Amino acid sequence: MDSTALFDCLSDLSCIVTQTSTGLISGALLFLVAAGLTLIFGVLRVINFGHGSLYMLGAYIALSAYRVSGSFTIATLSAALGVGLFGLAFERLIMRRVYNADVLMQLLVCYALILILDDVVKIVWGAEFQSMGMPEYFQAPPLFIGGGIVPVFYLFLIIAAFLIALVLWYVLTKTHMGKVVRAAAHNPTMTSVLGLNTNWIYAGVFAFGGALAGLAGALAAPVRSMSPGVGFSILIESFIVTVIGGMGSVSGALVGALLIGLIRSFGSIGFPLFVEGIMFIAMALILVLKPSGLLGKEPRP
Known part of the structure; x- marks a missing residue:
């Protein structure tokens, strides 16, 4: 524990920035x-334990595409x-067969995916560490805000994440597609009676969730x-974020992710040997105060 270093940082604008x-x-x-x-x-009621491996796969696909094309956009x-197409194939061929199975069976299937993709x-791509390097058009002088250094790529990532969060919110709450997805999540039987194919709704949601993980990678x-194996570490943090924000809440995922990012x-600085512990303590405190998560809905009686 180094409370002095943390206090010094919090009293220095450049360090805060x-x-x-x-x-x-x-x-x-x-x-x-x-x-x-x-x-x-939120839609399938399935805990995709292999989600971190989709993040890893996205990173490697981007690496190969970048080496071939030289374009970070194409990558x-x-x-x-x-990864979206891979997620669709995985859901259609394997995952849909265990939707109604025991949770342990679902976890075993997802864990098998982790081992296979690793x-x-x-x-x-090989077992050694690899790196893409910074794309040329992001190799610009950093911004100086309040004496703090903010790389251009950092700013791009932050803006991109907020834009994606805004698009997700709009699609899920303001569009017909979003209403269909929410209806399938709330009452799949009634949704099927109305003539909508819930199987393909599930497949589309799974593929889209995979695409988001690939985009993050x-x-x-x-x-x-x-x-x-790089996907496993971010999987644990993603579960913490999901629990803190509220299972099934995309807006809660945003709040939880930013909170965990700032805690880390x-x-x-203040607890260099106990960062992981702080994240779990934060999760425990939030669940004690609000068991459903920050923006999660309370279960119906």
Whole structure:
């Protein structure tokens, strides 16, 4: 514990700006992963334990696409589309068969996905650490705000995450498609009676959740190294975010992700050896005060 260093940082504007930007970028990436995770749970009532592996797959697809095309835009779109299609195939071929099975069976299926994708990555891309590097058009001088340093790519990631959150909110609450998805989540039997194919609604939600995870992996590729198994660490944090924000709440995932990002950023200064513990303590306190999460709905009696 180094309370002096934390106090010094909180009394220095430049340190506050730098650590806040670092926390926001972590929160932005966590949100993209957790949004897909919570969306899948909210509609399908399935805890996709293999979601972190989709993030890893997106990072590697982006790496290959970037090496071939030299375009970060193409790499990002390729990762989102590729992982989305993979998620669709996984849901249609395997996951839909265990929707009504025991939770343990669902977890075993998802854990099998983790092991398989880790080995596939080792075969295709190798077991060593790899890095994309910063795309050329983001290699610009950083911004100086209040004496703090904010890289251009950090600003891009933060803005992109908030725009995606806004689009998700609009689609889910203001469009016909969003109403159909919410209806399928609330009462799938009635939705089927009305002539809507809930099976394909589920498949579309699963694919879209996977695409969000792939997009997060692609956006993280320039600033984080890649290796087999890298998806597991972000999976744990994504579950924390999902629980804190409220299971099934996309807006809660955003709030929870930003909170965890800031806790990790500032906690690394004051509690460098206990950052993970702080995140779990924060989760426990929130669940004690509000068991459904910050923006989760209370269960019906």
